Amino acid sequence: MSTLRKAHLVTALLLTIAAAGIVGADADDEVGVTLLITSGTSGRLFGDDGATVASLAGTIRAAAEDARAEGRVVVILDAGRTLLPYAESRFDGGATMFEVLHSAGCSVFTPAPIDFAIGTPQVRTLAADAEFAVVRPFTIEGEEPGRNLSEAAELRPERGPVLEILSLMAPAFSDDLASAGVDGALALEPPDAPSPADRLRIAVIHSRGQGGKLENRVLTWRLVESPGGLDVLFDPDLGADVVLRSVSDGRPVVLAGRHQDHGRLWAFARLDLETERDDGRWRVTGADFQVIDADPGAPTDPLLVATVEGAREAFRTARAEPLADGAPRTREDLERFVLRALRERARSEVAILNRGALRPVAEEHFQKERLTQETVGRLLSIDQYVTVGSLTGEELESLAAESVRR
Numbered sequence: 001m002s003t004l005r006k007a008h009l010v011t012a013l014l015l016t017i018a019a020a021g022i023v024g025a026d027a028d029d030e031v032g033v034t035l036l037i038t039s040g041t042s043g044r045l046f047g048d049d050g051a052t053v054a055s056l057a058g059t060i061r062a063a064a065e066d067a068r069a070e071g072r073v074v075v076i077l078d079a080g081r082t083l084l085p086y087a088e089s090r091f092d093g094g095a096t097m098f099e100v101l102h103s104a105g106c107s108v109f110t111p112a113p114i115d116f117a118i119g120t121p122q123v124r125t126l127a128a129d130a131e132f133a134v135v136r137p138f139t140i141e142g143e144e145p146g147r148n149l150s151e152a153a154e155l156r157p158e159r160g161p162v163l164e165i166l167s168l169m170a171p172a173f174s175d176d177l178a179s180a181g182v183d184g185a186l187a188l189e190p191p192d193a194p195s196p197a198d199r200l201r202i203a204v205i206h207s208r209g210q211g212g213k214l215e216n217r218v219l220t221w222r223l224v225e226s227p228g229g230l231d232v233l234f235d236p237d238l239g240a241d242v243v244l245r246s247v248s249d250g251r252p253v254v255l256a257g258r259h260q261d262h263g264r265l266w267a268f269a270r271l272d273l274e275t276e277r278d279d280g281r282w283r284v285t286g287a288d289f290q291v292i293d294a295d296p297g298a299p300t301d302p303l304l305v306a307t308v309e310g311a312r313e314a315f316r317t318a319r320a321e322p323l324a325d326g327a328p329r330t331r332e333d334l335e336r337f338v339l340r341a342l343r344e345r346a347r348s349e350v351a352i353l354n355r356g357a358l359r360p361v362a363e364e365h366f367q368k369e370r371l372t373q374e375t376v377g378r379l380l381s382i383d384q385y386v387t388v389g390s391l392t393g394e395e396l397e398s399l400a401a402e403s404v405r406r
Contacts, residue, residue, distance in 0.1 A: 100308075163199065323370060
């Protein structure tokens with residue numbers, strides 16, 4: 001276990017207890033619960049301005065201290081899209097991002113389907129060494145329930161309701177998980193019974209809606225309206241910063257979501273819940289939501305800063321290594337190299353580049369020096385974004401004909 005993780009072990013264990021864990025002291029009848037929620041970090045360890053993800057961890061710790069000073073129970077939840085797709089996180093197998101979660105004081109991590117593309121064995125290895133619970137959005141036949149990479153996390157703070165946290169996904173993600181090597185990738189259904197009297201059920205939803213409109217979140221709305229056991233729902237891709245109070249089956253349901261703004265790289269959500277015990281049963285009586293930007297001046301953990309900087313230097317060094325023999329030596333070779341990489345990574349049959357995808361460069365450039373990963377990246381004008389879709393053979397033929405005509 002790293003020194004960095006030992007430094008945060010006591011804080012994490014005070015809050016994160018397994019399903020068979022220790023029951024806290026008698027609770028008050030009214031308790032404020034604050035969820036500090038990160039999502040969409042995408043494995044990016046440092047920004048274009050030189051800031052690193054260590055500032056995010058420092059700001060979350062400060063926000064948690066403020067909330068605790070207000071007498072609130074605090075849960076730090078990462079809602080996924082955390083390990084990928086940025087290359088620096090893939091390069092170190094997500095290990096540095098897990099150190100960031102440790103430093104932030106994470107209570108629960110609910111990986112999104114894309115996080116498992118880093119490799120299920122790697123996620124399992126990271127989870128086994130984590131002081132926080134890792135909740136998977138799929139079931140594994142015959143697997144014993146456990147605290148790490150389990151189907152649910154149970155948090156028992158010293159007062160207030162027990163918090164049961166689930167991770168639910170749209171069935172459309174099953175193929176993505178299967179292609180990432182996940183066996184038995186089955187979407188979990190919400191509980192069909194109300195929460196037990198001593199707890200609240202919180203679900204992170206990976207909904208795969210089409211576009212950013214709220215009405216396109218079919219799974220999200222189905223869960224809001226379904227009878228039974230969910231009290232709070234968080235959809236990291238809901239498309240708006242919103243808290244909705246709804247009543248389903250005679251009980252209040254809180255829906256919160258965060259609009260992913262790429263201009264706010266190190267932002268996180270704060271969801272304040274007011275809870276009350278009435279006739280022995282806990283329920284949510286109020287909710288408030290805000291998005292907070294990381295403070296570059298927040299106190300950072302020196303061990304985490306060193307870890308992130310080390311990961312950055314290792315990544316830079318690896319990218320500066322010349323590509324192996326057979327690397328592109330002409331512009332046409334480079335085009336084929338990029339197309340092959342896109343096709344393999346997207347697991348598609350065909351890859352297409354438009355004419356502006358590669359920046360203009362003299363042919364002699366390829367003869368003077370062998371290319372590195374970094375120089376290939378600099379020659380690409382497509383940045384980080386690739387679109388994956390489906391075409392019929394006729395449509396593909398028509399596209400090719402139009403390309404030739406132009």
